[in-house]
Amino acid sequence: MAKIHVSATVNGEPVEFLCDASASMLDVLRGPLGLTGTKEGCGSGDCGACSITLDGRLVCACLMLAAEAEGREIGTIEGMAQGDHLHPLQQKFLEMAALQCGICTPGVLMAARALLEKNPDPTEEEVRFGLAGNLCRCTGYDKIVRAVLETAAEMRRAA
Structure with a gap:
């Protein structure tokens, strides 16, 4: 071929x-x-x-x-990271233990970044909807959603 x-x-x-x-x-x-x-x-x-x-x-x-x-x-x-500096989402996922085995985490982070680029001030419902295409078998998603919401808030404050 x-x-x-x-x-x-x-x-x-x-x-x-x-x-x-x-x-x-x-x-x-x-x-x-x-x-x-x-x-x-x-x-x-x-x-x-x-x-x-x-x-x-x-x-x-x-x-x-x-x-x-x-x-x-x-x-x-x-x-996603810039040199030695993690993206704010990556940092917040680490701080809030919003990851488990790591198989889904890269995809979740990419989806969360795409969401925040379109909507820098999402509601919890919008975050859950934005991440609905990412399945995780290790967690209940609460830490992930909270990490995305806290990152969004921090990025808005820094802007």
């Missing part, structure tokens, strides 16, 4: 890779690009563990063909 050449931007950096026509973006991120922070939970787009951004829009990497990345901007959990 012939390989497809793809040029994209991942976490602000230009990348090029070769992939099979049927390769998912998740396969390429975790394989040739070596970005293993994005996790596979279900492989069918039901759990949100593989959530990334495509041109700023939240998508499931397991459902996206890697060839679709041509000329596009991809954001992954590895691009």
